[in-house]
Amino acid sequence: MAQSKRSRRLWAAYLALAAVALANAGCLVAAAAGAAGGVAGYAYYKGKVCRPYVANVADVHAATCKALQELQLPILKDEPGPKGGKIESRAGDDSVVITLELQDSPVPGQGPQTEVGVRVATFGNEGLSERILDQISFHLVPPGAVPVPPPLGPLQPPPAPAPQPAPALVPQSAAPPLAK
Numbered sequence: 649m650a651q652s653k654r655s656r657r658l659w660a661a662y663l664a665l666a667a668v669a670l671a672n673a674g675c676l677v678a679a680a681a682g683a684a685g686g687v688a689g690y691a692y693y694k695g696k697v698c699r700p701y702v703a704n705v706a707d708v709h710a711a712t713c714k715a716l717q718e719l720q721l722p723i724l725k726d727e728p729g730p731k732g733g734k735i736e737s738r739a740g741d742d743s744v745v746i747t748l749e750l751q752d753s754p755v756p757g758q759g760p761q762t763e764v765g766v767r768v769a770t771f772g773n774e775g776l777s778e779r780i781l782d783q784i785s786f787h788l789v790p791p792g793a794v795p796v797p798p799p800l801g802p803l804q805p806p807p808a809p810a811p812q813p814a815p816a817l818v819p820q821s822a823a824p825p826l827a828k
Contacts, residue, residue, distance in 0.1 A: 695772025698765040699781045703788050705750050708762040709733055711787035712746055719783055732762075739776060742769040746780070 701708055709728050716723055716737055721744060725736040732749040747765040754761075764784060766777040 695770065696765050696767040697772065697774055697777035697781065698763055699785075700751065700761050700763045701784070701788050702753070702758055702761050704760045705730065705732060705748055705762050707788065708748055708764060708784070709735075711784045712748070712764065714787050715780060715783035716746075719780065721780075739768060739773075742773065742776075744768050744776075744780070 703711075705728075712735060713723065713726070716735070721737040721739055723735060723737055725734070727734045728748075730750075732747065734748070735746040737744040737746070745767045747767075749763045749765070751761045751763050753759060764781060766780050768776050
């Protein structure tokens, strides 16, 4: 009987020790899973490449559609809106999601500003995203880039070019004698 109580206590002690070890291992697994989730979340966050444009949403939307057409990326879904929109496309096997969002301009007199975000696949492809944003930029004229025509006034002929002096004649030497 004494032996039985002792083995039960020993068995209970082993069981308690196993429970403590399992609980600690569970915390470690949970911490590792949390860290992995944090890394995956950060990678997802960094996968979206954004760029602001000083233009209204309609102009940026038109530039985006033209850029996708030029890059031969099909438009699968187009959801324009007054404050933004979303365009979905494909590049090979990867999905491409482009979001447009109207933002308040940091400079009051600057006009509307639209932020374009490009996400390729789940975790992004920075090279392709930058290429799409660059192609959109080609269709948006930056402020101040449009040449201002000169003020209208009486038409005057352009000034005549200044007379150029005649080139000086350089005396030439005589022809060399022929060999015999």
